[in-house]
Amino acid sequence: MGEPRARGRFGEYGGRYAPESLVEACREVEAAFREAWADPGFRGALAELLTLHAGRPTPLTPARRLSQELGVRLYLKREDLAHTGSHKINNVLGQALLAARMGRRRLIAETGAGQHGVAAATAAALLGLEATVFMGERDMERQALNVFRMRMLGAEVVPVTTGSRTLKDATSEAMRHWVGVTGDSHYCVGSVVGPDPYPWMVREFQRVIGDEARAQCAAELRTGVPDHVVACVGGGSNAAGTFAGFADTPARLTGVEAEGAAGAARGRPGVLHGSHSLFLQDDDGQITPAHSIAAGLDYPGVGPEHAHLRGLGRARYVTVTDDEAAGAAIRLARTEGIVPALESAHALAWVIRAAGDGELAAGSTVMMTLSGRGDKDISTLKELL
Known part of the structure; x- marks a missing residue:
């Protein structure tokens, strides 16, 4: 389970199927991640956070x-x-450090069960970033405790009322929102999904x-x-x-x-x-x-x-x-x-x-x-x- 092939491919799967404005944003994330992942200072800072903050x-x-x-x-x-x-905190601490390194001031996240949203809100509070979390209305009802935790941590939780009102729709809304704010916001994808480099990057943070x-x-x-x-x-x-x-x-x-x-x-x-x-x-x-x-x-x-x-x-x-x-x-x-x-x-x-x-x-x-x-x-x- 190494680095994907050219254009973010794992065999026939993967790639970067995104609007033109997000293709460039994804390229910036990839370049920043490659540079950071090769930097002992970044790896050391992440290891310290995983030990002292994540336990x-x-x-x-x-x-x-x-x-x-x-x-x-x-x-x-x-x-x-x-x-x-x-486990969500492992990936989010990595991406939040990356966002700060890129000069971004805000994290965007999607969440289903709420755990990724809570982790994103936690990392944002720790590093002095803002956080906006998109969550399906149905999931907000069944995960009310995590909605409260996100808001207590200072995150804005945006209800998604379209479609099934669950994780798929929250992800769609988060990506649509990112289109207009790529200059100051980092989309902190919560799983090994989405356009390249996210499947590879998230896996490396969860490794x-x-x-x-x-x-x-x-x-x-x-x-x-x-x-x-x-x-x-x-x-x-x-x-x-x-x-x-x-x-x-x-x-x-x-x-x-x-x-x-x-x-x-x-x-x-x-x-x-x-x-x-x-x-x-x-x-x-x-x-x-x-x-x-x-x-x-x-x-x-x-x-x-x-x-x-x-x-x-x-x-x-x-x-x-x-x-x-x-x-x-x-x-x-x-x-x-x-x-x-x-x-x-x-x-x-x-x-x-x-x-x-x-x-x-x-x-x-x-x-x-x-x-x-x-x-x-x-x-x-x-x-x-």
Whole structure:
């Protein structure tokens, strides 16, 4: 999982499909990122923030009771313990530092579950930047706690009332807004989606998950590498960062999507939000609505590198239902004392199912990224208990 080919391509996927005004803005972001990523000073400043502000490294926690029940050795990479409660802070701190380096005074962000928005608002407050976050009206209703957190941190939260009023529409509005303010604002994309260089750049900022987990597994496991590496996938940033640490190992990589938002598992090639990838579409090529109990997975496609990994057969992509995810969240809470985000619970639901039907061999080792904590989902989970 290295740098994309010319024009931001991962195999046949990726690219830069954007209005002319944004093409130049993307070129500026790419040039700035290449320069920054090669600068030890920038890398050192980011590492310091990740340690002192975000709380890295996050631990690799053995899920002992649940492992005993499932007959496998399950380890959780605890991104829920990072500051703001998810992996999103890793990417946002990197992009906020980049924005400041570019002389931008404001961050623009889209958010579904609200975690990326909270992280963007947090980084903006830390570095003295302004923040404007676009969020679907439906997601604002089901993630009211995160809306309050963003506003408390000083961000402007803009309700998006078009379309399905979820993440896809919030992303569209954020990109439209960026067209008119490229001179003083940086669009802080939250996942490995969008026009080049965002899929690559976001993956590199999230690679810290996989690199840490690889080192932790080497110290913890007799074999040094787990048999399976699992992560939930919406756009796919936590999975991309996780997989990057294990791509050159024998570990089997599995991305878990929501049944109603399975872009990688069931999508077809198309273009959305500036990138050529796999998306849910009708027979006329129109993007069809996605659905997930987890707002962060409620996206009709997947990042281009995931589409490429699927095509290569290096990673597989599977789905679980809303009910399976909710059940997994409750089970983890009751066996390990951890309340996961509903996004993360999708990955756990697949592990539970695969262990039960024998797809995961007895005694095999599974490293799963727990991408976030479930505080934001309490109102949804309350209805299930």
